[in-house]
Amino acid sequence: xxxINEIIEIIEKTGDKCVVLKENNAFVxxxxxxxxxxxxxPHQIEESLALGHSNNQTTVDIKEFEVPEEDKYYTEPxxx
Numbered sequence: 001x002x003x004i005n006e007i008i009e010i011i012e013k014t015g016d017k018c019v020v021l022k023e024n025n026a027f028v029x030x031x032x033x034x035x036x037x038x039x040x041x042p043h044q045i046e047e048s049l050a051l052g053h054s055n056n057q058t059t060v061d062i063k064e065f066e067v068p069e070e071d072k073y074y075t076e077p078x079x080x
Contacts (some may be wrong), residue, residue: 004029 007018007029008071030038 004020007020010016011018011029011031015031017034028080043053046056
């Protein structure tokens with residue numbers, strides 16, 4: 001138990017998270033505030049999707065990247 005307390009002290013100082021492995025299980029140690037924030041993420045994603053926001057939406061006007069015909073040129077092959 002003393003080792004766990006040492007790990008918790010380090011987490012309090014650094015704000016890091018720690019994974020503890022025991023047999024075939026893995027446990028994550030983090031602050032309660034970090035855990036509560038983690039629980040909000042799925043709800044925030046649902047709200048964002050409900051509002052029509054998506055990471056896959058493209059809002060860039062592609063026409064601004066089109067090159068006018070007079071600005072197009074082609075290089076000639078070079079003889080060596």
